[in-house]
Each structure stands twice: as structure tokens, then as C-alpha cells.
Amino acid sequence: MSTTQKPNPTDKPVRPHRYVLTGAPGVGKTTIAHRLRARGLTVVDEAATDVIADRQARGEQEPWNGPGFLEEVLQTQQERQQNAPDTVIQIYDRSPLCTLALAHYLQRTVPTALKAAIDRIERENVYQRQVFLIHPIGFVTPTAARRITLEESLTFARIHEQVYRSHGYELIDVPPAPIEQRASAIETHIRQ
Numbered sequence: 001m002s003t004t005q006k007p008n009p010t011d012k013p014v015r016p017h018r019y020v021l022t023g024a025p026g027v028g029k030t031t032i033a034h035r036l037r038a039r040g041l042t043v044v045d046e047a048a049t050d051v052i053a054d055r056q057a058r059g060e061q062e063p064w065n066g067p068g069f070l071e072e073v074l075q076t077q078q079e080r081q082q083n084a085p086d087t088v089i090q091i092y093d094r095s096p097l098c099t100l101a102l103a104h105y106l107q108r109t110v111p112t113a114l115k116a117a118i119d120r121i122e123r124e125n126v127y128q129r130q131v132f133l134i135h136p137i138g139f140v141t142p143t144a145a146r147r148i149t150l151e152e153s154l155t156f157a158r159i160h161e162q163v164y165r166s167h168g169y170e171l172i173d174v175p176p177a178p179i180e181q182r183a184s185a186i187e188t189h190i191r192q
Contacts, residue, residue, distance in 0.1 A: 014088055016084070016086075016087065016088060016089070017088060017090065017128055017190075018081075018090045018092055018126060018127045019089070019090070019091050019092065019127070019128050019130070019131070019186075019190055020091075020092045020094065020095045020097070020098075020127050020128070020131045020132065021033055021091065021092065021093055021094070021131075021132045021134055021186075022094060022095070022098050022101075022131055022132065022133055022160050022164065023133055023134035023136070023174075024136060024148075024153040024154065024156040024157035024160065025146045025148050025153055025156065026136070026137075026139075026140035026141060026148065026153055027134045027135060027136050027137055027153070028134060028137055028179060028182065029046075029094075029134045030045075030046060030049075030093055031179050032134060032174075032179060032182050032183050032186065033045070033046075033093040035179055035180065035183035036091050036183055036186065036187060037091075039183065039187060041089060041091055041187065041190075042084065042085050042087040042089065042091065043090075043091045043092075043093065044080050044081060044084050044090060044091065044092045044093065045080065045093055046093040046094045047073050047074075047076035047077045047080060047094065048073045048098075048102065049146075050076065051063065051069070051072050051076055052064065055069075062147075064102075064106060065106075070099060070102065070108060070110075070111050071111050071113055071114070073099050073102070074096055074099050074111070074113055074114050074117055075113075077094070077095065077096055077099065078096075078117065081126075089190060091186075091190075092127070095121070095127055096114060096118060096121060097118065097121070097163055097164055097167060097169075098160060098163075099114055100114060100118060101156070101159045101160045101162075101163040104159050104163065105155070105156050105159050118167070122167065129168070129169055129170055130170045130171075130172050130189075131164050131169045131170070131171055131172065132172050132174050132186055132189075133157075133160070133161060133164070133171040133172065133173055133174060134174045135157070135173060135174060135175050135176055136150070136153060136154060136157060136176070138150070138176065140153050172189060174186060
């Protein structure tokens with residue numbers, strides 16, 4: 001069965017293999033995700049960037065400091081997972097564990113809904129235990145949604161690593177390299 005073929009209704013349902021790409025902002029994670037999509041893999045887009053863009057369009061300059069931001073990111077992540085195409089392999093540009101890392105980075109109280117989501121993720125083994133940690137490329141290109149220095153990005157990367165490790169995930173290092181090379185390494189690992 002191909003990775004995009006839907007199972008036959010008479011077959012036993014196949015549980016999706018959900019792989020997560022994580023890392024600090026500006027490391028090339030979303031560009032890698034887009035390359036994987038172009039290669040025919042199902043990719044579920046990051047939520048936080050879209051939530052930030054939407055809030056900024058409504059006049060909120062720094063949405064990450066606003067009330068309900070973490071909850072809105074989580075809700076968007078959950079909706080995107082529920083609406084993901086029914087394929088065997090799914091690539092997630094971040095997960096709720098990344099939202100937990102964001103809460104730690106922002107030094108915010110972890111919302112009850114996020115705690116519940118993490119508990120469910122662990123209980124139901126929602127994601128593959130191997131997570132791709134995209135390493136920094138040595139610089140950060142600022143955007144309206146990404147107002148972070150390289151030093152802050154490196155700190156944020158360490159928090160992501162700590163969160164995933166503390167929840168028992170194995171991190172697969174994706175070192176700096178041309179985008180095609182990084183995408184190929186991830187695809188090869190997934191398809192093995």
C-alpha cells in the first residue's frame with residue numbers, strides 16, 4: 001500500500017504514523033515540511049504562525065503575550081490533526097509538545113487544556129516516539145511572526161529538546177545542510 005493510498009474498507013484500519021518535526025523558530029523546519037509535501041507526503045502545517053498572523057491582522061502586535069494565545073494554538077493544532085487526510089504517514093510541523101515548550105519559553109502557566117492534551121497524547125501514543133529535531137542553521141531571518149534573536153532561538157531549541165526528552169521521545173538529529181538533503185534524510189528514515 002502506498003503512503004497516500006486509503007485502506008480498503010474490508011481491511012483492518014491502519015493507524016496513521018504521525019511524525020513530528022520540531023526545533024526552534026527559523027531553523028528551516030517549515031521549508032523542510034513543504035519539501036516533504038512536494039515529495040508526496042502528507043504534511044500538517046504549523047499552527048502558531050497562523051494564529052500569530054491572524055491576531056496581528058486584527059491589530060495585536062505581540063499575540064504570544066496576549067490572553068488565550070497558547071489555548072488558540074492548541075485548538076488549531078487539534079483541528080488540523082482531526083482534519084488531516086487519512087494517510088498512513090503524516091508529518092506534523094510541530095505538535096502540542098512544542099506548545100508546551102513555548103509555554104516554558106514564555107514562562108507562562110501551562111493551560112489546563114494543554115496539560116490534558118499532553119496526557120492524551122501520551123496515553124494514546126498519538127505520535128511516533130521518534131521526533132525529528134531540526135538543528136539551527138546559524139542565523140534567524142526575522143519576520144512579523146518571528147521576532148527572536150539567534151541566541152534566543154538556541155535557548156528555545158534547548159527547551160524543545162528538554163520537553164521531548166522528558167516525555168520519553170527519541171530525538172533524531174537533522175543537522176544543518178541544504179534543504180533537499182535534510183528532506184531526503186527525513187524521508188529515508190520514515191520510509192525504512
